[in-house]
Amino acid sequence: MGAREALSARALNRALLERQLLRCRADLPVVPAVERVLGLNAQDPNLPYLALWNRLSAFTIDDLTVAIENRELVRSTSMRATQHLLSVADFRLIRPQLAPLLRRVQRTAFGRRTAGADPAALVTEARDLLADGRTLTRPELGRLLAHRWPDADPAALGWSVQYLEPVVHPAPSGTWNVRGATPFARADWTGVHREPTFQDACLLVRRYLAAFGPASAADARTWSGLGGLREVFDRLRPELRVFADASGRELFDLPDAPRPDDDAPAPVRLLPEFDATLLAHADRTRMMTADVRRRVCDGAAVAATVLVDGTVAATWTAKTTADTATLTVRPFRPLSPTDRAAIEGEATNLLTFTHPAAHHNVQLMPPHN
Secondary structure (H helix, E strand, C coil), rough: CCCCCEEHHHHHHHHHHHHCCCCCECCCCCCCHHCCCCCCCCCCHHHHHHHHHEEECCCCHHHHHHHHHHCEEEEEEEECCCCEEHHHHHHHHHHCCCCHHHHHHHHHHHHHHHHHHHHHHHHHHHHCCCCCCHHHHHHHHHHHHHHCCCCCCCCHHHHHHHHHCCCCCCCCCCCCCCCCCCCEECHHHHCCCCCCCCHHHHHHHHHHHHCCEECHHHHHHHHHHHCCCHHHHHHHHCCEEEEEEECCCCCEEEECCCCCCCCCCCEEEEECCCHHHCCCCCCCCCCHHHHHHHEEECCCECCCCCEEEEEEEEEEEEEECCCEEEEEEEEECCHHHHHHHHHHHHHHHHHHHHHCEEEEEEEEEECCC
16 A cells, blocks of 8 residues: 655635635525534534634524524534534434434533433433423433432433424524523434444445545544444545654545645634634644644533634634624734734624624734734
8 A cells, every 4th residue: 555645724715614614605595504514512502603604604603593593503512522513414323323422421421410311211301301392401401300300300301302302493593693491393304313223334434524524533423423333444445545643643534525725814703712623623723733632622511712713712702782883812822913804804703793783893813922
């Protein structure tokens, strides 16, 4: 076997930006865009909106809200046991494969607090309570389940359901600025209950590579939370291209997937918290140094970040007063006048999107260590 073609961190960066629609904003409808990037983190309702604003050339808040209201996109517990927004087809593909992971999460997080409640019986009871199109908030569902299991923690019973059963959180939950108690509804209408097959796992790996490749089996596990993917990669090996990163680590990719040149331009982007671009690989050096990663990924939190020339150069936060929206950028390193101007321009555009009627104030702080 000859030496594998080596890909630099910059080459991997450009491939990732291209596939995540971050190198050039795309002229795509919302649902195909969400499928192209293989879902959007939705731990806060505004995160998918901010993610799509960075990726689409003519995106409006109503575009995404209508897709959620029309049930073209569903919000549910998914990759890494966190909330994501997925197309119905992708939810049908991904959620059954995550079932073992989500059961483990339920046991670890809520097993002691739901002792005595058999998981299968808990699912049956929850499905009965949500029958006939009924929607209940998580606290409401937990209190009703506690009638049957009075010794269990009602909150833990409610939380357990979203890990044991593929429920969805229907609109208006998950739409722009709508927060509060999470509603639960059955997902039968999506067709999600079909048992997954090995072919489904192969399709998931192909979809992952299309959205995040070139990548390793360890990278795919980091993105999804799934084990056992090495066997899938090995099965697919004859139809994939195999590369190596700068350290010699084996990477796989679809043969015809885009891999732009190292010098392809990458404009400034202001990614929201938990953007998958920063979370989809075990080795994240294609997006940030180890030192920057420690400052961006703090425990379970992942900061909103600024990409300059494709990599993380700063974090950003936003706050509003009565009539002013302020976006503050905190760089990790000195920035050139050109980069500073590009950040200020993009930040102003973002405030125009999020707060069109407010006065806009962009604060670019000195580099912090």
